[in-house]
Amino acid sequence: MNTHIELSIIVIVYKMRRQAYNTLYSLSTAYQRNTAANYEVIVVENHSDENLSADYINSLPGNFRYFLRDEPGVSPVPALNFAFAQCRGTMLGLLIDGARMLSPRVLEHALTLQRAFDHPLIVVPGYHLGAEQHDAANPARAATEQEELASLNWREDGYRLFTQACFSPGNSRGYFHPLMECNALFCTKKSFSEIGGADPRFDLAGGGSINLHIYRSLGMQPSNRLIVLPGEGNFHQYHGGVTTQASDNRQDKLQAFRAQLNNFWGGQYKALSREPLLFGNVGYSAQRFLQQSCNAGMERFARLSAEGKPAWPDDDACRQEGSGQRS
């Protein structure tokens, strides 16, 4: 095994075997382009009746390390912190939802950017596979989705995933609006340590809004530079997750998550609002999302300008605390 690891990517898995296999393949050196074997994937699974096969994971090209845990609670936070303790790289990737596949150059760009920026916070925009967001989809979606993926032959060219996707709710208006969260983000290991890792008080099902909390916490570190990869994506596969399946009490759950999150942010959580730096190639399949982002962004900027409000208010807060925005 290659011991010179620059990047450690954490993937948390629970009851999503078929989806996780796709996600892990999308992290393999067979799929990720232009990378050497200088990264590792830390797969941490909480025990269920649908565990992954360790043999399958070990057969994937690349540095995969698999851990199976008994988790008494309903939150992935302990698994996330356990995974963090295993990481050997100086750079960290977080995929708290193991059902999210990546496009082929995410890791290449993350590794490139960490050479040029001391404190990059790299954001891969989120998508849902299919024409509609998964909270509106019916449970039969899981089966049809796997057929659609097979027909796309996505393993041959992961950018085809853009052709069968829509924006995730976390960034439904694109990347010139503040993102609520990021399901595939990269930061320095030091940065994650400085925010205390994943806060164990997020103990609701699925971790509640832990992902939103982590994203804002990292983003509000003044030295972190927010960088968005508009030509890349993380693609959610339908798997009956806590917030991505239609259910009678979904709104109640979301309200509970929101209330818990607000408690950490003075009673009023707001999405991180820092100016993004864009980086990367934007292929033709991703252009419609760039166009949508531009349309929504222009409306937002026009509204804010008319109201006399700044476009990225958290930049001012961060400047007051420490270093400036530009590299």
Next chain:
Amino acid sequence: MSIIGKLRRFAGSIKRALVADDAQPPAPAPAPAPTVSPLQAVTKLPFAPQYSTRFDSPMPVLPHTANAAAPLKISIVVIVYKMPEQARKTLYSLSTEYQQGVSADDYEVIVVENKSDQLLGEPAVRDIPGNFRYFLRDETQPTPVFAINFGAAQACGTHIAVIIDGARMCTPGVINYMLGAAKLSPSAVTAVPGYHLGHELQQVSILKGYNEAAEAELLASIQWPADGYRLFDIACLSGSCSSGFFKPIGESNCFVVPKAVFEQLGGFDENFTETGGGQVNLDFYKRAVELPETQLVILLGEGSFHQIHGGVTTGTKGSHREETMAAHFAQYGKLRGEAYRPPGKRAIYLGAIPDSALKYIRHGSTTVMMMNDLK
């Protein structure tokens, strides 16, 4: 024949039928002369540039490298000829007072002026904040190519940027991002997209009366230089990237290459002796981008903005302009054996996008989707 012409002919035939047999039919009204814009006219000239709708297939790769042993420094060569007012603004836009996130240690500006009866002069450069050097040359040919290579020979930096037209003001992040791109890749060719001040290309707007006074009013309307990104509000895309930057662009009027690349290419080709250098800037851009080891980086949120000044391609009109462009294309064709075609290498994009520039990103995205029938 136009629709109006057809209607008139039809109306004429009806009228003739109503008139007595021995009456003289009225002469049909002449059809209106077709309107051809100056931009359309030049596209039909021999060796007119050929543009493509898509980048080449291979995805761009930034080569991995260890951290640079020596600090990076940009040497910006700016060529000035008969444009004192415009050059002052351009050079101020390159000052440490205007450029953000950089210091005088990060770059130098080498101003090379070819002598004329409208000198900028050394005193105008002396007090600009930053690291400026000025050279005055006696140039006997109507081309800037010798001045460019002279300026590059004075460069102390690790990278050489060329602004062949000193009438091009820049946005405040150009140098910062050039340095950023150089950190990302040791072989980056970093290009700043081009714009014209005014809401139409200047070769068109000058026909409608656009002039220096109108331009001064535009700049005053955004209180330039208070916020250099407001230049996007009073501009339009240059002809070289009129379809945006998500397909091959014709050239960049402010771009930087590693010094080693500049030397490897032998500088700007001194055979380009037509007025203004003809297509020498396009030629160097293409040769640099097409080197297998280079990587094209386009700074999405930055721009160079052309000021009106009676230049060769933007200040000439009518048949004079067509003749000029024909000579440029012919010289390129003679030197390279074919019409100019922009390099098809895919770009990596880098930059934060000011709100004022977002419309250009959208335009580029929409255009490339339409051209390639993407949904």
